[in-house]
Amino acid sequence: MLTSIRPDRDAVALAVSGLLGGLLLWWLxxxxxxxxxxxxxxVTLVPLTAMAGAELLRRAAPRTALAIGTLALVADQFTWGSLATVLMFTDVLYxxxxxGPPAAARRxxxxxxxxxxxxxxxxxxxFREPEALLIGLVVGLVSFVPALTGVSVRSHRAAAxxxxLAAAQTARLAEMDRTQAVIAERARMARELHDMVANHLSAVAIHSTAALSIDDPETSRSALKVIRENSVEGLAEMRRLIGLLRAGGEDEPPAAAPxxxxxxxLIRQTNVNGASAGLVCTLEDDRGPEPRALPTPVELAAYRIAQESLTNALKHAAPGPVVVRLGRAGELLTVEVTSVYGERPGPTAPGSGAGIVGMRERVALLGGTFEARAEQGGRDAKVWRVRAxxxxxxREMRE
Structure with missing residues (x-):
């Protein structure tokens, strides 16, 4: 409590200067x-000393300082008077x-x-004399002018x-935007990496497991051939991703998006990779004999959805048909992939669960709709359907 009313250096300097100045005027x-x-x-020194004490409290306790200063100024009028007392009062009022509190600044x-x-x-x-106006002018200089100056300085400080604060908030918002942009870019890179490599690595995992578990030279040779093809293609996809990340560099131009x-x-690759698991992949393109060019983001998203769906079928689908359907109705492109849903014999590849999340995010960014679920197919069979x-x-994509 005592530290809250401790005078600052400026208050001490003003109090000491005013007191010494008043003593000099009194001595002269x-x-x-x-x-x-x-x-x-x-007796003039009494209100002078009190006013110097009020100066010490000008910032720590401004209302108390004003009360003491007002009493000292009134008392000074009944003594011989000191100009230093009057000047210090103007500073106390300012x-x-x-x-002081906002209410005091207004009143x-x-x-x-x-x-x-x-x-x-x-x-x-x-007095009934025009000279009385000079007294009013002095009163205004001693009271109203310091108060008006204090209001002006306080307003400028509040504006500053x-x-x-606005600059700090703008900086924080800019930092938040930068962080969100980095997170979004990382998510995009993660989707691209997952979609590019997962298909090939899944095939490598399945066929390497088959090669290790089946003691047949011909089967092992066939599996190693598939492993090599997918390894080479996966490496090419990784190079393409590096090209995307280094787009605009001097070493190599960015690769075109699929x-x-x-x-x-993709269909041919899936048939080769899934032959040992009994998967037969076909394409049904209902977009017409000469499909019209699509926006690049839609082309890429549709390709990645088909790629990821085929990868999931390669990992988890039961033996049977895998159908990729492409359709277009007006200003809407449809991508649908169905596969047999059930227990799968033979080796499988583990899944991370990020594939469906990535597909859903891609569709959401374009303002479309996405669903992935098991449905009842023909007879007693169930199918896993992915539809985007x-x-x-x-305009709809932006909205």
Missing amino acids: GLHTQGGRSPLAPW AAVLY LPVATLLITVASTIGFLAW DSAR TLAAVDT ELPLNE
Whole structure:
């Protein structure tokens, strides 16, 4: 509690300077009342000392300082008077407006204005001389002007604080945007890496397991051939991803993004990789004899959805048909992949669960709809169906 009212260096400097200045004026015999007071000259030092004490509290306790300063100023009028006391009062009043509570900052300028007007009118009525206006002017300089100055400085400081706060908030928002951009880019890279490599690594895992578990030279040779093909293609996909990350570099130009025209290649790869598991993959393209060019983001998303769905079928689907259907109705592209749902004999590849999440995120970014679930197929069989609807209209994609 005591540390909260400890005076700062500026307050001490002002108090000491005002007190020494007042002592010098008193020693030189310079008084504001001209010796009209019946009291002894040394009494002038009492309000001077009290005002110096008020200066010490100008910032730590501005309202207390103003109360002490007002009493000291009134007492000074009954002594020989000191200019230092008056000057220190103006600073105490200024500090009360600047450092005091908001209510004081609003009321003190109004109160000092009313005191100035009332003093001017009172002295005019008393002296009935135009010189009485000078007394009102002095009262205004001592009270209203310091209060008005305090309000002005306080307003400028508040505006500066608001500007600094706004700048800090802007910086925080910019940092949040940067962080979100980094997270989004990492998510995009993770999707690309998963979609590019998962298909080939799944085939490698399945066929390497088959080669190790089946003691047949021909089967092992066939499995090693598939493993080599997928390893080479996976390496090429990794190089393509590196090319995307280094797009604009001097060493190599960025590789083109895959499109739906390459789905036939995916079908062939899946038939080769899934032959040992009894998978037969076919493509049903209902987009027409000459499919119209699609927006690049839609082409890439549709290709990745088909690729990831075939990868999941290679990992988990039971023996049977795997059908990829491409369709278009107006401004909507449909990608649907179905496979037999059930227990699968033979080796399988582990899944991370990120594939469906990645497909759902891709579709959501384009404003489409996505579903992946098991459904009742023909007879007693169940099928796993992945279906995505991607809007082709740029306005719908932005919305």
